[in-house]
Amino acid sequence: MAQRLDGKALAQKIQAQLATDISQRDPNLRPPGLAVVMVGDNPASAAYVRNKERACDRIGITSFGSHLPADTAQETVAELIDQLNNDERVDGILIQLPLPSHLDSVALLNRIAPDKDADGLHPENMGRLMRGEAGLRSCTPAGVMAVLKEYNIDATGQKAVVLGRSILVGKPMALMLLAANATVTMAHSRTEDLPALCRQADILVAAVGRPNMINSDWIKPGATVIDVGINRIEDETSGKARLVGDIDFASVEPIAGAITPVPGGIGPMTVTMLMHNTVLSYRKRFNG
Structure with missing residues (x-):
């Protein structure tokens, strides 16, 4: 029989290490922050967001949730992303997909600042992956x-x-x-x-x-x-x-x-790497 590759156990191991790293930060520094933007009431999306928020709580990441109505206009979501890009408490931004059909998800994903792109989907981060350079990964x-x-x-x-x-x-x-x-x-x-x-x-x-x-x-x-x-x-x-x-x-x-x-x-590894990317952005912000 094949060896079972236990992603759940590995996720717990990585999250425990992230929690230790965060707990040992300079006490004068704020904890890492992750902002999750959800538009609409997709039940699967809501479950994913809850899982991410729970992971943030376990690790010590501050979670900033924004749940917008399904009929929210493109401009409103774009303005929220701009606010989060400029929010000094936020190290990672995630737009929960799929978005309602009237929204241009590509334009919104591209609006996220590359150094806060917790999902690793911005063209700049994809380009870094293509070139073999350091950056946030999908x-x-x-x-x-x-x-x-x-x-x-x-x-x-x-x-x-x-x-x-x-x-x-x-x-x-x-x-x-x-x-x-x-x-x-x-x-x-x-x-x-x-x-x-x-x-x-x-x-x-x-x-x-x-x-x-x-x-x-x-x-x-x-x-x-x-x-x-x-x-x-x-x-x-x-x-x-x-x-x-x-x-x-x-x-x-x-x-x-x-x-x-x-x-x-x-x-479980997908959620864990989201946490990892957020902490990576945080370290870069404060440690260079």
């Missing part, structure tokens, strides 16, 4: 890389396949694996013969948002399988909802060398 891919490091999975010389090409996960994930000296292939809905391509992967990262899409026929024996997907499905027997990934865990676990579970894999 949280989910950074969480994947932290898991690989924790379990001593060296990407050097490995064939890596990334399923999905979103700006949130797929594209930055490919760049991070490339920086770790893997040979990277990006695949997507238009890729021909996906199973054959995936069977070549020493490291497979799935971020397509389709429940249990990838089964054992897609997996190279001994491969490291990273499941970024979080899909809510209804159990036919109980009628209750449960979370599954993009990987059919039951069929893949006996074949893979290592695998992340859902839940308890990359999900």
